[in-house]
Amino acid sequence: MSERAVKHVYRLCPCDRCNVEGIQSWLEDMAAEGLFLTEDGVFCGVFSFERKSPRKVTYRLDVAQKRKPRFMDSGDDLTDEELELYRSMGWEYLLQYGDFRVYRSMERDVPELNTEGETHAITISLLKKKHRSSFVYAILMALFWLLGSHGFMRYGCRMAATVGLVFTLCVYGVMLWAVIIPLLRAFRFRRYEKRLLEGDSLNRRIEWKKVAPVTFGMRVLPFLLCFGVFAGLLSVLVHEGTDIPHAEYPGEPPFATVADVFPDGTISEDNIWLDYGTYKIRETAVSKNVEWNESCDVTTESGENYFCILRLSYHETVSEWIARGLEEDYYVYDATRYHRKQFEDLTAPDLGVDSVRVYNNYGTLCVLMREGNRVVHAVVTIDNKSNQNQWHMWAQAMAEELKS
Amino acid sequence: MPKKAMDVLTESMFYVLMAFSNGPMCGIDIAEEIERCTRGRLRIGPATLYTILGKFEKEKYIEEISVEGRKRTYQITAKGRTAYRDELERLRHCIEDAEQAKGGCL
Numbered sequence: 001m002s003e004r005a006v007k008h009v010y011r012l013c014p015c016d017r018c019n020v021e022g023i024q025s026w027l028e029d030m031a032a033e034g035l036f037l038t039e040d041g042v043f044c045g046v047f048s049f050e051r052k053s054p055r056k057v058t059y060r061l062d063v064a065q066k067r068k069p070r071f072m073d074s075g076d077d078l079t080d081e082e083l084e085l086y087r088s089m090g091w092e093y094l095l096q097y098g099d100f101r102v103y104r105s106m107e108r109d110v111p112e113l114n115t116e117g118e119t120h121a122i123t124i125s126l127l128k129k130k131h132r133s134s135f136v137y138a139i140l141m142a143l144f145w146l147l148g149s150h151g152f153m154r155y156g157c158r159m160a161a162t163v164g165l166v167f168t169l170c171v172y173g174v175m176l177w178a179v180i181i182p183l184l185r186a187f188r189f190r191r192y193e194k195r196l197l198e199g200d201s202l203n204r205r206i207e208w209k210k211v212a213p214v215t216f217g218m219r220v221l222p223f224l225l226c227f228g229v230f231a232g233l234l235s236v237l238v239h240e241g242t243d244i245p246h247a248e249y250p251g252e253p254p255f256a257t258v259a260d261v262f263p264d265g266t267i268s269e270d271n272i273w274l275d276y277g278t279y280k281i282r283e284t285a286v287s288k289n290v291e292w293n294e295s296c297d298v299t300t301e302s303g304e305n306y307f308c309i310l311r312l313s314y315h316e317t318v319s320e321w322i323a324r325g326l327e328e329d330y331y332v333y334d335a336t337r338y339h340r341k342q343f344e345d346l347t348a349p350d351l352g353v354d355s356v357r358v359y360n361n362y363g364t365l366c367v368l369m370r371e372g373n374r375v376v377h378a379v380v381t382i383d384n385k386s387n388q389n390q391w392h393m394w395a396q397a398m399a400e401e402l403k404s
Numbered sequence: 405m406p407k408k409a410m411d412v413l414t415e416s417m418f419y420v421l422m423a424f425s426n427g428p429m430c431g432i433d434i435a436e437e438i439e440r441c442t443r444g445r446l447r448i449g450p451a452t453l454y455t456i457l458g459k460f461e462k463e464k465y466i467e468e469i470s471v472e473g474r475k476r477t478y479q480i481t482a483k484g485r486t487a488y489r490d491e492l493e494r495l496r497h498c499i500e501d502a503e504q505a506k507g508g509c510l
Contacts, residue, residue, distance in 0.1 A: 060451075062451040065458065079475065079476065080473060080475065081430055081431055081432060081475040081476065082431065082450070082454060084432060085431050085432050085435060085450045085453070086450045088432070089435075089447075089449070089450055091450065111447050111449055112449050113449045113450060113451035113452070114449050114451045114452050114455075115416065115447070115448055115449035115452045116414055116415070116416045116448075116449075116452050118414045119414060119416055119417070119452045119455050119456055119459075120451070120452065120455070122455055122459055123451075123455050
């Protein structure tokens with residue numbers, strides 16, 4: 001048959017790239033159906049086959065000492081002498097797939113590539129150690145992300161409340177994936193090593209069709225998780241929301257504004273930055289969120305003048321448990337955002353709500369309050385002539401609002 | 405509890421070291437030499453052979469002395485000789501023990 005007449009068929013490997021016996025069995029079954037793996041015929045897990053007359057072929061995977069770059073599965077770093085020895089024993093080197101080299105033999109009763117279990121276990125042990133190291137590395141990365149002082153939206157509750165539950169689950173899913181996969185592979189190689197040292201070989205026939213759905217799921221899942229992460233980030237950008245003037249707020253805000261602190265005062269808005277004097281509403285599956293920014297001058301009936309800034313985030317979550325987590329996330333984020341010296345906890349007054357925290361954070365005064373499933377995080381400035389921040393006036397009004 | 409590899413030399417490892425008694429060799433020569441001296445009883449697999457060569461080179465039992473094209477030639481080191489002799493001694497003891505036990509438990 002001329003080379004042009006050879007029909008090429010492409011198949012995604014139905015087994016995990018570390019499932020030695022599964023891949024061997026699959027390739028042998030393909031050959032029995034007339035599909036023969038081509039030399040260097042693999043790219044990103046897709047194998048290329050030539051269609052010929054079916055025949056019995058033996059495939060073996062052997063550990064490659066040097067791994068190829070991730071998107072270049074194929075390659076050849078065997079010496080001519082090695083290739084000659086393999087050929088002289090009836091084995092043809094085809095390609096490298098991940099950590100393994102794939103060999104084929106068309107001959108019957110060909111001697112095995114690995115004739116001694118204990119020696120084979122040496123190379124399998126290297127892979128076990130490699131995946132174990134990847135697992136430890138992934139654990140350290142996850143811990144760094146969770147415990148690090150400069151994490152971006154580190155904690156789940158705040159992430160779920162402000163960005164979205166699906167996004168949060170996907171982020172944690174990706175992290176879990178990065179930890180679990182190397183662990184599972186390390187266990188597989190540990191099992192292989194144990195079997196080899198007990199005198200077994202890695203040449204068993206495996207019902208690869210049984211593991212194919214699991215492998216497919218394990219392949220698709222990381223793509224879905226990554227898609228979920230990107231979609232979540234994209235939705236934040238798309239549904240960022242526009243800044244709406246306070247006057248257009250539908251109904252009464254469920255939190256205390258400057259007007260609630262000075263009900264009889266004369267308020268003149270002095271919006272020092274663009275987004276002041278505006279609000280934004282963003283809803284996720286677990287929380288309704290309002291951002292409220294206000295800066296104004298107030299003159300009370302008694303003639304006192306105040307300069308007020310209120311930068312507030314209000315959250316109404318679906319459960320108190322999330323609200324508690326959200327409150328904790330805010331606190332830890334603020335406490336670790338800048339240098340510890342720039343953070344100072346202040347004595348919080350008893351306002352009759354579930355929780356109140358007051359602290360100075362890099363020169364700004366923050367009030368964090370929770371009642372049931374409602375959480376408020378606010379940067380408050382209420383200055384009069386004596387230049388003392390009368391934040392407690394707002395905190396009192398806010399507590400009343402939450403209790404109502 | 406399974407044995408840990410390299411605690412003692414395996415049969416293939418022993419024969420690979422033994423093959424170097426005829427001087428420096430490349431992989432193909434070693435495979436042929438083992439098959440010859442065991443009269444075909446032991447035919448070492450290519451993957452096993454190159455794993456052993458890699459391990460021995462790391463353990464400094466052998467060293468690469470020349471590379472002709474892409475053909476590598478190795479020779480045994482003093483450490484390799486010692487390992488071979490130790491293993492030989494251990495095997496001799498095993499044989500002696502077995503001889504003494506003749507008519508014993510079997």
